[in-house]
Ligand code: AMP
C-alpha cells in the first residue's frame with residue numbers, strides 16, 4: 001500500500017523517516033511530481049529505477065534545498081553560480097562537475113563525473129528537502145514511458161503499490177519538466193523545459209547552444225561504451241576463463257558477485273561499484289566475465305549497462 005500523505009509537519013516527518021530508511025516518496029514540485037529517494041543510497045536509487053521500470057540507468061536529477069547545499073556536492077563556476085542565483089529556486093536543472101570524493105551513489109550520475117542538480121521552488125518540496133537534509137534523486141514519478149504526473153492521483157495511478165508514499169501538494173503550477181543546462185564545455189541546453197530559453201540567454205548575456213545541434217555534445221548514456229571499464233568485458237559467462245575476473249549473479253559464484261541471492265535491486269545497487277572493483281582486479285589489459293542476469297525488471301537496465309561495457313570502445 002502506498003501511503004497518501006498531507007503536506008503537514010507530521011506527514012513531512014513521516015516522509016523523512018521513510019526516505020532515511022531508503023524507501024521512495026513521491027513529492028510535488030512546481031514542474032511535475034518527483035519520485036524521491038536518498039541520492040546517497042545505492043539501494044534507494046536502484047529502487048527508483050525498479051519502481052519506474054526504466055530500461056536504462058540514465059543519470060537522475062539530484063534535488064537540494066539551496067545553492068549552499070548544492071555546493072557540498074558539485075563545483076559551481078561563475079557562470080553556473082550566475083544561473084543559480086538568477087533562477088533557483090525554480091524550474092532549472094544545472095549539470096555541473098561532481099565534487100570528489102562524492103557521497104552520491106554512482107547510480108545517480110550513471111558513473112559520470114558531472115551531476116544534474118535542481119533546487120525546486122515548491123513549498124512542499126522545500127519543506128521536505130530542508131527537513132530530510134539528504135539530497136533526493138527524483139525523476140518524474142511515473143512508470144517509464146508514460147506521461148509525467150502533475151497531481152498526486154496521477155502518481156497513484158501509475159505507481160500506487162510500488163512506492164512507500166506520495167505527498168499530496170495539489171496540482172503542479174508549471175506542469176512540464178525543468179529546463180536542463182550543462183555548463184561544460186560551454187552553456188548548452190540539454191532539455192527545453194519550464195524555464196524559457198530567452199530567460200536563460202538574458203541572464204547569461206549570450207545565446208545558448210542546443211544539444212544535438214553540435215556533434216560534440218551528446219546527452220549522457222548515449223555513447224555505447226560510456227563508463228566502460230579499461231579491461232575487456234565478456235557477457236553470459238558461466239565460468240571464468242584463465243586470467244578473467246568473474247562477476248557472478250545468483251547461483252554462479254565469481255570472484256565478485258552482483259547479488260549472491262539473485263536479487264535484481266541489490267545487483268543494480270552494486271553494479272557501478274562492482275564494475276570499478278572488477279576493473280581494478282583485472283588490471284589494464286585484463287578481462288572481466290559477467291554471469292548472465294535475467295532480462296526482466298531491473299535486469300534490463302543492468303544488461304543494457306553491461307552491453308555498453310562490453311561494446312567496442314569509442315576513441
Ligand atoms: P528525468 O530523469 O526524466 O528527470 O531526466 C533527467 C535528465 O537529466 C535526463 O535527460 C538526463 O540525461 C539529464 N541528466 C542528468 N544527469 C546528467 C548529467 N550528469 N549530465 C548530463 N545530463 C544529465
Ligand code: MG
Nearest residue numbers: 139140141148
Ligand atoms: Mg520523466
